[in-house]
Amino acid sequence: MSRVGRLPRVNPFSTHFVQPGAIPYQFATPDGLAALARRLEATQGFGEIIGPHGSGKSTLLASLLPALREWQIRHVRLNTTHRRFPNAALRLLGSGWLLAIDGFEQIGPVQRWRVKRHCRRTGCGLLITAHRSMGLPLLHDTRVTPATAANIIRELLPAGSEQTLAGFDVSARLRHHRGSLRDVLFELYDRWEACDSPAA
Amino acid sequence: MTDEPDVQLELATIACVPQGELAGVFVFPGGPPADTRSIEFSVLWKTSGRGTEDLGVVHFQAWKATDNTLDAMPNPHSFSIKLPPTPWSYDGELIKIHWLARIRIRWGEDGSKAELVRDAEFTLAPVSRS
Numbered sequence: 597m598s599r600v601g602r603l604p605r606v607n608p609f610s611t612h613f614v615q616p617g618a619i620p621y622q623f624a625t626p627d628g629l630a631a632l633a634r635r636l637e638a639t640q641g642f643g644e645i646i647g648p649h650g651s652g653k654s655t656l657l658a659s660l661l662p663a664l665r666e667w668q669i670r671h672v673r674l675n676t677t678h679r680r681f682p683n684a685a686l687r688l689l690g691s692g693w694l695l696a697i698d699g700f701e702q703i704g705p706v707q708r709w710r711v712k713r714h715c716r717r718t719g720c721g722l723l724i725t726a727h728r729s730m731g732l733p734l735l736h737d738t739r740v741t742p743a744t745a746a747n748i749i750r751e752l753l754p755a756g757s758e759q760t761l762a763g764f765d766v767s768a769r770l771r772h773h774r775g776s777l778r779d780v781l782f783e784l785y786d787r788w789e790a791c792d793s794p795a796a
Numbered sequence: 797m798t799d800e801p802d803v804q805l806e807l808a809t810i811a812c813v814p815q816g817e818l819a820g821v822f823v824f825p826g827g828p829p830a831d832t833r834s835i836e837f838s839v840l841w842k843t844s845g846r847g848t849e850d851l852g853v854v855h856f857q858a859w860k861a862t863d864n865t866l867d868a869m870p871n872p873h874s875f876s877i878k879l880p881p882t883p884w885s886y887d888g889e890l891i892k893i894h895w896l897a898r899i900r901i902r903w904g905e906d907g908s909k910a911e912l913v914r915d916a917e918f919t920l921a922p923v924s925r926s
Contacts (some may be wrong), residue, residue: 601885601921603810604892610844785846789889 641721647738650778691719700724742767823872
């Protein structure tokens with residue numbers, strides 16, 4: 597049967613449902629977000645969120661920034677295709693400002709040093725995400741546990757479609773993808789398509 | 797604040813052809829809520845899948861309390877929209893193309909985030925294969 601002209605079926609693991617911000621970050625304790633905001637306040641706005649690729653760093657940052665009402669925020673997103681740090685982002689930053697950089701390790705060590713020095717000198721806060729420590733106070737480690745991954749997957753799956761997960765070992769797949777929940781969800785996207793396909 | 801309003805959106809057909817017409821009607825039984833701020837009707841396509849999503853709006857119409865157009869909105873409201881030649885509906889594994897008619901109503905005081913969206917999905921393709 598042709599796929600053209602067919603009413604598309606919704607895949608619960610498509611970008612719309614799993615992109616950063618679509619799934620609320622899951623903390624071990626209910627006051628997780630407020631606790632992070634307090635911790636950042638205690639470190640004068642200096643902190644880092646670290647964790648493996650696809651573990652929810654950007655999701656956590658997207659959830660946290662709106663909760664930081666005491667700060668004026670400048671948010672810079674860097675990734676493998678946008679590695680150049682916009683130097684203009686440093687202009688006019690000072691006390692009361694928070695520079696949030698998602699993907700801090702994408703810029704070189706000299707530029708990282710410059711950014712940190714600029715923030716310390718001007719009194720501007722610096723909140724970053726990275727795969728490993730960049731020498732700032734640790735705010736949160738986003739490593740995903742199998743239990744958290746299983747919870748998120750259960751929340752995404754529509755009722756009555758649990759058979760998609762038959763034989764799917766979340767813990768093993770999370771290990772296989774080196775802790776990347778995003779890659780586990782990509783795998784489930786493909787699995788859903790294979791199960792849901794009329795040809796299957 | 798008003799309870800969630802009731803809106804019904806119905807299409808004459810869910811299988812449309814390129815450059816054909818999408819006909820239908822939407823109705824607020826009992827009328828829109830007294831504190832309605834805006835009602836928007838749109839016809840659009842959007843992609844879904846594993847990658848970046850895309851969206852294109854081919855028809856948009858709005859009635860707002862602020863410009864006094866809300867009272868002039870017929871209820872029920874019949875529509876007939878000329879559709880473009882592409883993109884065709886597609887149910888691929890990596891990407892899907894959805895076509896839909898959408899009603900969005902916002903109500904409550906200024907700054908309220910109360911809104912309701914109703915979608916009615918249809919297909920756009922040269923040969924209907926539902």
